[in-house]
Amino acid sequence: MIRALLVLAVFVFFALCVFGMWWGYRNRARHQAAVLPSFPPVPADLGEELLPAATGVYVSTVTDASWQDRVAVGDLGFRSEATLRLYPQGLLFDRVGAEPVWVPVDAVREANVGQGLAGKVMFSGDGLLIVRWELDGTVLDSGFRGDDKDVYEQWVAALRQLAGNPGVGGGAR
Template identity: 40%
Template structure:
C-alpha cells in the first residue's frame, strides 16, 4: 500500500468511527429522555389561526440550556414548518415530521435570541418560546422565513401568553 491509499483508509476509518460515536450518543440521549411526556395533540377542531408564519422549526431544548437538545418525541428534529397561533395555543406544523402543539396554559415566555442548538443566526434572529409540560421547562426555537413575520409572531405569542394567565405574566412584553 502506498502512502496515499493508507491515508484514505485511515481517513475513512476515522469518519466511520466519528459517525458511529455520534449515533451512539444520539441513541443514549433518546434513552435518557424516553420518560418525558409527549406534548398534547392539536384539538380536534382547532379553528382559524390568529396568526401564522412560515419558517424553520429549529429545535426544542431543556429550559435555560440552549445546547441540551430534547430528542424524545422528535422534538430535536429540525424541519420546515409553519408556526400558527390559535386562541387556545401554539402549533408548529412541521413538514415531514410530527406537529408540536403547546396549549396556551403551558406557555410561559417568548423572546428573541441569537441561537440555540443547531442554529445560530444574526442577533435576535430566532423566536424562542418557553413552555412547561409535566413540571419540565422547555425552549423551542423558530426562525421565520421573512424578517417582518418575526415581529408579528412575537407579538401574537406574547398576547396569547398575557391572556393565558395575567397573574403569572403581570408585565407586558415589549417588541424590540
C-alpha cells in the same frame, strides 16, 4: 501499500467518529424519553387562527438547562420547514416531513426573539422567534426562523398575551 493503509486508517477513524455520534444521540434520546413527559397531541378542532400563518424553519426544541440541550425524543430535535399557526387553544408548529409540535395555550410561559438555539445561530440578535413553554414541570424552548422577521413583534405580543405576560422584555438567550 502504505498509502492504502493510511487511507484505510482514515476511513476507519471517520466511521468510528460517525458511529460515536450516532451512539451518543441514540443514548440521549433514550434518556430523555424516560425523563421527559409525553408531548401533547394536536386537538381535532383548533378554531380560527388568531394571526396570519408564518412560514419558515422550525429550528428545534431544547430544555431550559442550556440553549444547546436539544430534545432528541422522536423527531423533535430535527430541523424542518414549518408553518407557525396561533389558535385560541395554543401554538402549532406544522412541520413538513415531521410530526407537528403542539404547544397548549396554558403551557406558554414567554416569547422572545433571540440569536441562537441548538446549533442555529444568527448574526443578528433577532433572527429566531423563541417560545418558552412548560410541560408537566419541564421548561422547554422551541425556536422558529421565520421567512419574514417583521412579524415577530406581532407574534411575541400575541404569545405573551396568551401567556398572561403582556410586558415588554429583551431578547431571549
